[in-house]
Amino acid sequence: MRVFEERQQFNQWWLYAILGAVLVIILLAIYKNTDGFMDFNNPLLILGLLAATLPIALVLWMQLKTRIDREGIKVVYLPFGSSKKFFPWEEIEECYVRKYNPLLEYGGWGMRGIGNKKAYNASGNLGIQIVTRDKKNFLIGTQQPGEARAVIKNYIHKINTQSNKY
Structure with missing residues (x-):
């Protein structure tokens, strides 16, 4: 008997362009509102990095x-x-x-x-x-x-x- 198996991921270029633009905007906002990226005790830096990376990680992980x-x-x-x-x-x-x-x-x-x-x-x-x-x-x-x-x-x-x- 034959078996069909397929594994797919999101591969739309526009999705990655949107996620990349959002990442850049968040990183620029963090950079301007903190002491660069050096103030690791600043909750804005930590929350901003999480807000920027979690959606990207989710899209990359989705199958x-x-x-x-x-x-x-x-x-x-x-x-x-x-x-x-x-x-x-x-x-x-x-x-x-x-x-x-x-x-x-x-x-x-x-x-x-x-x-x-x-x-x-x-x-x-x-x-x-x-x-x-x-x-x-x-x-x-x-x-x-x-x-x-x-x-x-x-x-x-x-x-x-x-x-x-x-």
Whole structure:
């Protein structure tokens, strides 16, 4: 049996440009309002450095991990442990790779959505669309649409073949 595994990170240049600009602004403000960067007892310096580095560290640490195997489709958005999702094949009504518009359909990238329509995506505009038997829609962004499509097709075919035996 084939397995599909993918690990993605945010790689939009504009995100890093915004974070870099914010970092520069915060560092300049700290530098002007303290004795350079030498006054380590100043809470403004410590808070400013934390405010500047934590968002950058979070974005660099964030990963979208997807696994498709004989059990189903698993996805997790690290470092958010509560983001784990598992879709067993027997609960999936439809599954296919499609092009989508992250901004118009989901409001951007990341963990998005409301109600029965949710998405986990890190970049790009291609995703694995899952529709469950209870009509919930879930989209997982992918940078490897061909590989994902082939593995999904393999398991969907096996499930359809097995269900026709009974």
